[in-house]
Structures are given as C-alpha cells and as structure tokens.
Amino acid sequence: MSAPNTSPASLNHRHLHYFWVVAKEGGISRAAERLGVAVQTISAQLKELEQSLGTTLFTQEGRRLVLTEAGRTALHYADQIFLLGEQLQEALQLQSAAASLKLTVGISDALPKLIAYRLLQAAIDLPQPVRLVCHEGEFDELLADLALHKLDVVLTDRPAGSRPNLRVYSHPLGECRMGVFATAELAARYGPGFPDSLNGAPLLLPTRDTALRGRIDAWLSARNLRPDVVGEFEDSALMMTFGRSGLGLFPAPTLLADALEEQFRARPVGGMEDVREQFYAISNERKIRHPAVEAIRQGAEKLPLG
Incomplete structure (x- = not known):
C-alpha cells in the first residue's frame, strides 16, 4: 500500500463507519443490507480506508472476513468514536x-x-x-x-x-412466577385436578428458542404431563390473542392476572411452581x-x- 496520510483530517468518518458496521455484522453483504447501500460501495470505501491508514483491516478466511490485528485495534477505537458521538448528542x-x-x-x-x-x-x-x-x-x-x-x-x-x-x-x-390461563370455559374444564388435568389439554406455548420454553418443558416433564401442544408462538401477545379465542390454555406471569382478564378475558387455571420468567x-x-x-x-x- 502507499504511504498513509496520517493527518487527522484525512480520516474519512463515513469510511470508518462502514468499516465499523462490517466488523459488527461479520461481512460486507450483511452490512450493505443493514446500511441500505450496494456491496460494491462498501468494498470500495473499505479499500479507500485501508489505503488512507496504510494497513489491511480484514483478511479473507474461506468465505469469512476476519479482522487483522490492525483491524481489531481500529474497531476498538471506532467503538469509542461512535459511542462518544451518541453521548455528545x-x-x-x-x-x-x-x-x-x-x-x-x-x-x-x-x-x-x-x-x-x-x-x-x-x-x-x-x-x-x-x-x-x-x-x-x-x-x-x-x-x-x-x-x-x-x-x-x-x-x-x-x-x-x-x-x-x-x-x-x-x-x-427481576423475575415473576408463571401460571396457566385460559378462557372461562377452558378454565372451568381444566382447573379441577390441575396440574394433572393438563394431560391431553390443548396448550399454547412459546417457541423452543425462547428462554421460558425450556423451563416450562422441564416443569411438564418433571410431572409426567403430556398436553396437546396446539400452537407455538415467538410473540407472547399473539399467543395470548389466540388464547383469548379459546384455542388453548397458555402460560403467563401471575402478576398480570387482572390485566389478562380485562384485555384477554383470561382466567387463572393454576400456578406453575418453580417456573419463573426473567427480565x-x-x-x-x-x-x-x-x-x-x-x-x-x-x-x-x-x-x-x-
């Protein structure tokens, strides 16, 4: 590379920002998608930044871009620069x-x-x-x-x-206790004998990639309960909306009991001991x-x- 221009005014902050986003995203394509610019634009401006600094910031390993030692140093300072910009604002x-x-x-x-x-x-x-x-x-x-x-x-x-x-x-x-809620009809049907009444009961649950789902599965397994899981949801509000329609019972924080009855016409069926949702x-x-x-x-x- 040609000798770098070390004047502070020569550092193009737009080029530095593109480098920072590429480093955070782990690749040029993802950075281009997040920034809404062409891949070629980012590649060209990264090259200009490396030329102005006189060093290579990334190296190619297979299909991945990996920061060089100089790149890691640049990322450390870029983190501080853009954080200070946010704090200034x-x-x-x-x-x-x-x-x-x-x-x-x-x-x-x-x-x-x-x-x-x-x-x-x-x-x-x-x-x-x-x-x-x-x-x-x-x-x-x-x-x-x-x-x-x-x-x-x-x-x-x-x-x-x-x-x-x-x-x-x-x-x-913090954290809060969890319970099972349902419409009045389902609560009347499955409330007696809870939690054994959950065997075969229609149940709505969070998807398996959520933190809460693992705790609920463990709680069900420990009690040898096998409900009929009729729906899985990433969005807890969507799960409660389907619960309001009567599709199935659903877990929710017990401290929300009053709000759940008001907004979703849901009533408590029973508590889930040892299951906590964390925030x-x-x-x-x-x-x-x-x-x-x-x-x-x-x-x-x-x-x-x-």
Whole structure:
C-alpha cells in the first residue's frame, strides 16, 4: 500500500463507519443490507480506508472476513468514536431542561408486552418529559441494532451471553412466577385436578428458542404431563390473542392476572411452581448512564415481580 496520510483530517468518518458496521455484522453483504447501500460501495470505501491508514483491516478466511490485528485495534477505537458521538448528542439534548429525553427501546418478541409497559412506566414517570421510540423484534436482530447504537436499550427475557464482536451488557431486572390461563370455559374444564388435568389439554406455548420454553418443558416433564401442544408462538401477545379465542390454555406471569382478564378475558387455571420468567435490560455499557434506562432499572426493583 502507499504511504498513509496520517493527518487527522484525512480520516474519512463515513469510511470508518462502514468499516465499523462490517466488523459488527461479520461481512460486507450483511452490512450493505443493514446500511441500505450496494456491496460494491462498501468494498470500495473499505479499500479507500485501508489505503488512507496504510494497513489491511480484514483478511479473507474461506468465505469469512476476519479482522487483522490492525483491524481489531481500529474497531476498538471506532467503538469509542461512535459511542462518544451518541453521548455528545444525548448531552446536548440534556442541556435544555425543557427538551424531551429520547429513549429508543427494543422489545423482544418473547417479552410479555404488559410487562414491557410496566418496566417502561418508570421512564415515563421521570420529571423530564421522555419521548419513547419502541421497536419490537427478534432477540438477535435487536442486539445487532443495539451494537450499532440504533437502540439505547433492549428489554428481553434472557441475557445476551458471550458473543464475538458484540460488546453488550445484561442487567437483571427481576423475575415473576408463571401460571396457566385460559378462557372461562377452558378454565372451568381444566382447573379441577390441575396440574394433572393438563394431560391431553390443548396448550399454547412459546417457541423452543425462547428462554421460558425450556423451563416450562422441564416443569411438564418433571410431572409426567403430556398436553396437546396446539400452537407455538415467538410473540407472547399473539399467543395470548389466540388464547383469548379459546384455542388453548397458555402460560403467563401471575402478576398480570387482572390485566389478562380485562384485555384477554383470561382466567387463572393454576400456578406453575418453580417456573419463573426473567427480565433483562441489555445496554452497550457496563454501567448504565442513560437516565431513562437507569429509571427502568430502579423502577423494576419496586415492581411486585417475584
């Protein structure tokens, strides 16, 4: 490569942003899809960035792009640059006490929406007006958007775990007991003799990729119960909607009993001992700094989730 131009003004931040997204997404095609630009555009601008820096940032291993040592160093600094940019924008917004505080939240499909509302209520009740922007989606997609700083926080039912090239932090918010709910007719039919009455009963469940499903399966197996699983749902609200139609019984947090009866005409059938649904806030920072996210964390401690 030609000798690099080391002047700070020579660093093209758009090129650096494209590099950052490629590194986070793990490939040029996925980065192009997320950014809405052509693959050729990203390839060309990555090449220009490498020429301006005088070093190679990626190497090809089979069909995968892998960061070189220089690329890993560049990613470390790019993380800080774009995080500081987000913090600068937030700091300027916070200078005006009258300005609303924007909170962009990703809500996992599996998280009950009534729980999400209760968690967000603490942010809404802040003295400073809060403007909520809520996105619902699958867990992995929301984490990708969080890593790209498109979201301030993700509310979900599981921790992020260890993921290469993804530096996010999981903050436990609490947990709540689970029960089985159904329409009045089904509750009257399967309530007596619960939980043995679940044998052969029509049951709606979360899909197997959700954290809660494994706990429910273990609970059923420990009691040698074999219900008739008539539906599986990624979206908990959709599962409850089908439950309201009378398709089957469904699990839900017991603390939502009043709301479930009001919104879904659902009544409790019985409790699921030892089954808990857990809630997490996932952020880009180990220590939460966004005041609305901190309010959610503190507010969760006061909720009767246990």
